[in-house]
Amino acid sequence: MRPSDYVRLLLLAAIWGASFLFMRVAAPVLGALPTAFFRVLLGAIGLLVILAILKTHHEFNGKFKATLILGVINSGIPFLMYSMAALLLPAGYSAILNATTPLMGVLIGAMFFNDSLTPKKAAGVLVGLLGISLLTTTGPMTFTSSVVMGAVACLVATSCYGAAGFLTRQWIADQGGLDAKLVAFGSQVGATLFLAPFFGISAVVNPPVSWGDATVWLSLAAVGFICTACAYILYFRLIADIGPVRSLTVTFLIPPFGVLWGVMFLGEHLSVGHLYGGGLICLAVWFVLGQSKAKPAPKAQDTPATT
Numbered sequence: 001m002r003p004s005d006y007v008r009l010l011l012l013a014a015i016w017g018a019s020f021l022f023m024r025v026a027a028p029v030l031g032a033l034p035t036a037f038f039r040v041l042l043g044a045i046g047l048l049v050i051l052a053i054l055k056t057h058h059e060f061n062g063k064f065k066a067t068l069i070l071g072v073i074n075s076g077i078p079f080l081m082y083s084m085a086a087l088l089l090p091a092g093y094s095a096i097l098n099a100t101t102p103l104m105g106v107l108i109g110a111m112f113f114n115d116s117l118t119p120k121k122a123a124g125v126l127v128g129l130l131g132i133s134l135l136t137t138t139g140p141m142t143f144t145s146s147v148v149m150g151a152v153a154c155l156v157a158t159s160c161y162g163a164a165g166f167l168t169r170q171w172i173a174d175q176g177g178l179d180a181k182l183v184a185f186g187s188q189v190g191a192t193l194f195l196a197p198f199f200g201i202s203a204v205v206n207p208p209v210s211w212g213d214a215t216v217w218l219s220l221a222a223v224g225f226i227c228t229a230c231a232y233i234l235y236f237r238l239i240a241d242i243g244p245v246r247s248l249t250v251t252f253l254i255p256p257f258g259v260l261w262g263v264m265f266l267g268e269h270l271s272v273g274h275l276y277g278g279g280l281i282c283l284a285v286w287f288v289l290g291q292s293k294a295k296p297a298p299k300a301q302d303t304p305a306t307t
Contacts, residue, residue, distance in 0.1 A: 095258020
């Protein structure tokens with residue numbers, strides 16, 4: 001890898017790590033559903049602008065419906081789950097739990113997609129579960145039902161990411177492929193269409209007490225345009241330049257940035273739970289990704305799995 005590739009990996013990790021910060025700012029004011037809806041809406045608009053600037057032809061080759069459905073699984077549900085977690089957990093917790101995406105890919109692949117569960121992968125899953133337990137029980141937050149619910153929301157999101165990787169391979173890659181930028185755009189459109197009715201009903205029946213101030217909307221703009229639209233383009237560019245396995249090393253780098261931004265800008269506190277729990281989760285991810293070089297076919301995590 002070239003020095004510029006390392007710089008881009010760090011930049012991508014910093015951007016995706018910041019998404020948990022921005023959601024932590026917006027969600028407590030607007031609520032989980034409006035935060036998730038505006039994130040995918042602004043992400044779709046941002047990607048549309050980028051596609052126009054790059055003069056990318058909107059030729060989905062009969063796969064537009066598939067990208068819409070993938071958007072529900074890979075963006076709509078996960079972003080809603082992370083917005084819910086932002087009401088209950090510090091940004092650093094969510095960033096660390098996001099690193100379980102490859103572990104969920106292993107479990108879902110073994111259960112539903114006939115993917116082999118090797119001893120190394122199984123060990124990674126067990127180590128990851130131990131890391132989650134340590135994080136939620138020994139972290140700076142008191143172990144309560146709210147912490148458990150927030151952690152479960154994050155794990156639902158990473159499960160969706162894991163499933164989306166296999167579905168992307170079946171619906172897109174194995175059917176002749178498609179420009180990754182179009183997959184990203186179509187997925188954000190699908191997520192927007194999925195969340196729009198729920199957002200509309202909630203805005204009428206139970207609107208937010210406040211629609212926020214400039215800080216909230218700047219956070220939404222950042223998480224939509226920068227952490228979603230721009231980050232997806234950067235991620236896919238990295239996959240093209242250095243390959244999917246090396247690109248997935250960003251999974252190890254997101255948690256430190258997520259914790260760092262939370263400490264710097266939200267006054268969150270560090271604890272041994274961050275160190276031990278986060279360290280075990282990263283070790284578990286290393287176990288799982290270590291198998292990818294020998295068996296590149298599954299690519300369960302080759303889709304945007306972040307945030």
